[in-house]
Amino acid sequence: MADKKEKESKMSKINIRDVTFENIDDLCSICIPPNKRSDPKFITGVEEKREWAIEMLRALGAFAKLAYEGSAAVGFIQYEPIPKEGVVRIHCIYVPEEEHWRKGIARQLFSSLLGEMRTPKVWFDNMPPLALVTRTFPGEKPGQYPAHDFFTKEGFKQAGEDPNLLYYPLKAGFVYQLLVEKEVEYIPQEEDKGKALIIFGPSFCPFSYAFLKITEQAIEEVAPEIPIRWMDKSIELEEVKKRGYFEGCVVNEKPIKSFILDKESFRKEVSEALSAYSPGVT
Numbered sequence: 001m002a003d004k005k006e007k008e009s010k011m012s013k014i015n016i017r018d019v020t021f022e023n024i025d026d027l028c029s030i031c032i033p034p035n036k037r038s039d040p041k042f043i044t045g046v047e048e049k050r051e052w053a054i055e056m057l058r059a060l061g062a063f064a065k066l067a068y069e070g071s072a073a074v075g076f077i078q079y080e081p082i083p084k085e086g087v088v089r090i091h092c093i094y095v096p097e098e099e100h101w102r103k104g105i106a107r108q109l110f111s112s113l114l115g116e117m118r119t120p121k122v123w124f125d126n127m128p129p130l131a132l133v134t135r136t137f138p139g140e141k142p143g144q145y146p147a148h149d150f151f152t153k154e155g156f157k158q159a160g161e162d163p164n165l166l167y168y169p170l171k172a173g174f175v176y177q178l179l180v181e182k183e184v185e186y187i188p189q190e191e192d193k194g195k196a197l198i199i200f201g202p203s204f205c206p207f208s209y210a211f212l213k214i215t216e217q218a219i220e221e222v223a224p225e226i227p228i229r230w231m232d233k234s235i236e237l238e239e240v241k242k243r244g245y246f247e248g249c250v251v252n253e254k255p256i257k258s259f260i261l262d263k264e265s266f267r268k269e270v271s272e273a274l275s276a277y278s279p280g281v282t
Helices: 002-012 024-029 040-060 105-117 147-153 207-222 237-242 263-275
Strands: 014-018 064-069 072-082 087-094 131-135 157-159 162-169 196-200 228-232 248-251
Touching (some): 014 105, 024 040, 024 064, 024 072, 040 072, 072 105, 087 105, 087 147, 105 131, 147 162, 196 207, 207 228, 207 248, 207 263
Parallel strands (some): 087 131, 196 228
Antiparallel strands (some): 064 072, 072 087, 157 162, 196 248
């Protein structure tokens, strides 16, 4: 009984608020560890997320919630309506610091969103969404509760054969099936031969830019002689448009599909992409 009262006491200190222009900076910086906040990579990552968040606020009016303990933001949930599927996609739910784990913060964030999504929404012709959908991925800190376990415990079901694609039906009998969209394809440009491109834009994750800097470093290790061009969609939209609005890494006109944290596969793809242009690159 004492443990239950203690847990309820901790939960009562948490206040859930929608993200607005007034607290948007809390959302954009909450993921970044304090010792990384002066790192140029993460400063740019926060700026990219802020640009994305402003676009989301203007377009949707609501797209994220923050959990506060006093005046400090300690957790968040981000989401996006997908009208053509009739669902709301949860991008992520995260409580970054260990001192705030096991306090029910993630559950309060999810419960707040769940309650809100049971009501009619303009995104769905003034009807509630059919389901909440998420795709989980590894990356939790040691001792942190995995997102996949959290969502399944909250009642999410697996969609199809992908164990990481989960959904929570809001309409009785609804079964979610992912609409397979045509993948954005890079359109080769003559000027991209023998070069590496890193094409990016505003992102919901402030770590995205840091991963791109790691990508740049890996390319330099494989092929230090090839020029690398950074292309910001916000600044060079026409150049990105010429390339089919593709975002990511391209080497010698070939999109690199491997994620940078799979360094061996990434290096292999870069080497293969360059082999036709510069035989002998290893």
